[in-house]
Amino acid sequence: MGVRPRYAGGQATPGPVRCGESSGRLRGLVLALALTSSVAWAQAPRNATLRDFHHTSWTQKDGAPAGVRVMAQTRDGWLWLGTASGLYRFDGVHFERHDLLPAGSIASRSVGVLRAMCNGDLWVGNSFGGASVLDARGEVRHFSPGGLPEGKPVESFDEDGEGRPWAITPQGVHVFEQGVWSSVDARWGCPRTKGPTASWT
Known part of the structure; x- marks a missing residue:
């Protein structure tokens, strides 16, 4: 069953998310920042279309940020939105901007x-290089470059078993171990990768 925000006293509180469910759940949100409110996607008839679901959309008039590029849902239920102007958290009612970079930073x-x-944890890749992680305790760490290619954006994150x-970058695949990023090499059973040809398999 899909997870949607729970409401108590008019305030939205995030519901729990089981690991591995967020990507499938978000597919239904991409077109219009919509959240199902009555029927979970997993329970819908196979021939159901978008019109068969109750959905709500939000615009800038409702406080939604413009130019949403990417979304992710952490296991505590928060929906995170990545935009050209920064990172936003959505609780089902309100959008709240979160600036993960240090105070006074001039970075984009x-x-x-x-x-x-x-x-x-939530990993955030900056459009012009570097990355940050917001861990489950609410603490933030920055990597600029921190073992990642300087000035090169992370193209995608993933995790192993x-x-x-x-992370995939324009200069190859990197792995995060013991608090640092490093390039993948023969120790991982593959040649050192350079260039944008790497992809997840």
Whole structure:
């Protein structure tokens, strides 16, 4: 069953999310930032169309940010939106901007990639290089470059069966271990990758 925000006293509170469910659930949101409110996607008839679902859309008049590029849902139920102007959190009612970069930083806030991990962490790839992670405790770490290619954006994040984050960049695949990013090499059973030809399999 899909998970949607729970409401208590007029305020939205996020519901729990099981690991691995967020990507499928978000497919129904991409077209219009819509959340189902009465029927879970998984329970719908196979011939159901978008018109068979109750949905609500939000615009800038409702506080929704413009130019949403990417979305991810962390296991605590929050929906995160990456835009050219920064990172936003949505609770089913309100949109709240979250600036993960240090105070006074002149770096661009533009977000190009989001990935919610099974442990509750949210990885954020900046459009012009560098990345940040907001962990499940609410603490933030920045990597600019921090082992990632300087000035090169992360093209996608993923994680393996042991929970290690991986990243594809224009200069190859990187893996996050013991708090640092490093290039993938022969130790991982594959040649060192350089260039944009790497992809997840």
